[in-house]
Amino acid sequence: MADAPKKPPMTKDSLLPLLTAHVLSHGLGGASLRPLAKAAGTSDRMLIYHFGTKEALIVDLLGYIAKVYAAALDAAMGSERAATRADVVASILAHGDAPAMQPFMRLWWEIVAGAARDLPGYQLAAQAMMGELLGWLEGQMPAGDPDPQGGARYLMTVIEGTAMLTAVGHGDTAQQGLLAGGLLPS
Amino acid sequence: MADAPKKPPMTKDSLLPLLTAHVLSHGLGGASLRPLAKAAGTSDRMLIYHFGTKEALIVDLLGYIAKVYAAALDAAMGSERAATRADVVASILAHGDAPAMQPFMRLWWEIVAGAARDLPGYQLAAQAMMGELLGWLEGQMPAGDPDPQGGARYLMTVIEGTAMLTAVGHGDTAQQGLLAGGLLPS
DNA sequence: CCAGGTATGTAGCGACTGCTACGTTCGCTT
DNA sequence: AAGCGAACGTAGCAGTCGCTACATACCTGG
Numbered sequence: 001m002a003d004a005p006k007k008p009p010m011t012k013d014s015l016l017p018l019l020t021a022h023v024l025s026h027g028l029g030g031a032s033l034r035p036l037a038k039a040a041g042t043s044d045r046m047l048i049y050h051f052g053t054k055e056a057l058i059v060d061l062l063g064y065i066a067k068v069y070a071a072a073l074d075a076a077m078g079s080e081r082a083a084t085r086a087d088v089v090a091s092i093l094a095h096g097d098a099p100a101m102q103p104f105m106r107l108w109w110e111i112v113a114g115a116a117r118d119l120p121g122y123q124l125a126a127q128a129m130m131g132e133l134l135g136w137l138e139g140q141m142p143a144g145d146p147d148p149q150g151g152a153r154y155l156m157t158v159i160e161g162t163a164m165l166t167a168v169g170h171g172d173t174a175q176q177g178l179l180a181g182g183l184l185p186s
Numbered sequence: 187m188a189d190a191p192k193k194p195p196m197t198k199d200s201l202l203p204l205l206t207a208h209v210l211s212h213g214l215g216g217a218s219l220r221p222l223a224k225a226a227g228t229s230d231r232m233l234i235y236h237f238g239t240k241e242a243l244i245v246d247l248l249g250y251i252a253k254v255y256a257a258a259l260d261a262a263m264g265s266e267r268a269a270t271r272a273d274v275v276a277s278i279l280a281h282g283d284a285p286a287m288q289p290f291m292r293l294w295w296e297i298v299a300g301a302a303r304d305l306p307g308y309q310l311a312a313q314a315m316m317g318e319l320l321g322w323l324e325g326q327m328p329a330g331d332p333d334p335q336g337g338a339r340y341l342m343t344v345i346e347g348t349a350m351l352t353a354v355g356h357g358d359t360a361q362q363g364l365l366a367g368g369l370l371p372s
Numbered sequence: 373c374c375a376g377g378t379a380t381g382t383a384g385c386g387a388c389t390g391c392t393a394c395g396t397t398c399g400c401t402t
Numbered sequence: 403a404a405g406c407g408a409a410c411g412t413a414g415c416a417g418t419c420g421c422t423a424c425a426t427a428c429c430t431g432g
Contacts, residue, residue: 010379027303029215032419046380048421109302113295116353117213126354134359150366157363161347167302168312173320177343180336196409219390232410234391 012050015040016064023061024103028110031058059121062111066128069104073136081143085151086185088140089178092159097166109167130156158183198236201226202250209247210289214296217244245307248297252314255290259322267329271337272371274326275364278345283352295353316342344369 022039023031033044033054040047051057076095082088095101111129114122137152145151158181162174178184208225209217219230219240226233237243262281268274281287297315300308323338331337344367348360364370 029299033421034418043381044420045382045422049379054420106299106302109295109299112350112353113215113292113299115355116292116295123355127356130351130354130356130359134356147366150362153359153363154367155363157344157347157351157360157367159347160350161343161345164298164346164350165316165343167298168316169301169309170313170316170320173316173339174343176336177339177341180333181340181343218388220388229411230390231392231412235409240390 010042010046010050012060015042015047015050016061019057019061020065020068023065024107028058028107028114055120058119062121062125063128065107065111066125066132069129070132073132077136077139082140084142084185085145085155086183088137088142089155089159089183090185092137092140092155093162096159096163105163105167109164155183196228196232196236198246201228201233201236202247205243205247206251206254209251210293214244214293214300241306248307248311249314251293251297252311252318255315256318259318263322263325268326270328270371271331271341272369274323274328275341275345275369276371278323278326278341279348282345282349291349291353295350341369 018040019036022036026035026039033047036057037044037047047057048054051060080091082091096105108129111122111126115126134152134156137156138148141148141151141155158178162171162178165171165174175184179186204226205222208222212221212225219233222243223230223233233243234240237246266277268277282291294315297308297312301312320338320342323342324334327334327337327341344364348357348364351357351360361370365372
């Protein structure tokens with residue numbers, strides 16, 4: 001028999017994806033060690049052993065989630081280049097409404113709330129994710145756009161406002177606003 | 187001696203303002219009965235007695251907070267009418283940045299996160315508050331605006347996007363975006 | 373071969389959670 | 403005066419929280 005790797009070693013890097021999956025479906029605020037450990041196939045004892053503290057675990061987890069988000073953006077950075085700003089907005093909103101994105105959006109608002117309360121790690125993760133989005137948006141701007149940098153910031157503000165209004169059930173309000181602002185193809 | 191009202195009766199209506207003050211400074215997610223009761227000068231026993239359940243308490247509290255928010259908007263609905271959409275945005279952002287508003291903004295993001303997770307009462311409160319803001323915004327639109335309804339929805343989307351980016355430390359990004367979009371006086 | 377550090381399981385600690393059982397005091401009605 | 407239900411205090415329950423003490427395993431280096 002070959003060397004049978006009975007137990008793959010348990011490290012932070014092997015735990016973080018499992019923890020991420022758990023918080024994506026169960027939320028970040030109410031996350032406690034025992035359910036997290038169960039989702040990762042360990043015990044709370046081991047989570048503290050590897051991360052030292054629950055707070056450190058959350059910080060590490062947020063950093064990892066930010067990286068996952070950046071990778072997802074890279075993957076979504078398809079070659080399709082929109083012709084107008086309105087097309088860019090429409091394309092992004094269509095992606096954001098996808099059911100696969102909803103667990104992530106729900107998590108996102110918890111991160112925003114944590115950042116607004118200055119919880120450790122939240123600001124950093126949120127800023128990193130928004131920075132990624134901004135860079136990606138700049139690359140998505142139409143070819144002949146007169147002000148890609150400013151335009152990307154403009155679109156990001158509008159898109160995030162739409163996302164928030166959608167989260168609280170005012171998505172139609174945002175849609176009408178985008179139309180009135182000329183930011184959606186009529 | 188006149189009839190001395192030794193103990194003012196404790197009702198929901200007398201408790202809600204005290205509870206609101208507590209969640210404004212301590213947050214809504216981690217609120218537990220005993221600290222809430224202490225802030226209101228009672229015991230957890232009485233909170234359950236009056237509200238029946240912690241969940242019902244939170245629902246009632248969110249409804250009350252929405253009313254307080256509406257009243258605050260009414261009070262802020264000064265007679266000053268801005269001349270341009272950019273002036274409207276600038277005036278509102280100036281109000282939102284005021285230190286007195288920060289506890290409320292922090293609470294707001296918790297409400298958004300709760301609404302995104304379909305916690306009972308959160309969606310309703312958030313929708314009510316956004317509805318109030320929208321109505322107020324329509325009344326704030328410049329006199330000769332070509333499309334006050336659509337314009338108010340447009341500005342609300344932009345303003346909420348700016349608020350979110352500000353909460354996560356990307357306020358400057360939003361400012362630059364508003365400038366590029368012609369939504370801030372240069 | 374065996375000392376020693378790393379990794380892991382089991383139990384449990386004190387604090388806190390939402391909530392309840394029980395008893396008491398009050399104002400009101402009959 | 404007797405009764406009665408609402409209003410309230412005290413004590414406590416079962417459960418969960420983050421975290422730790424203790425006892426093993428396990429592989430590695432001397």
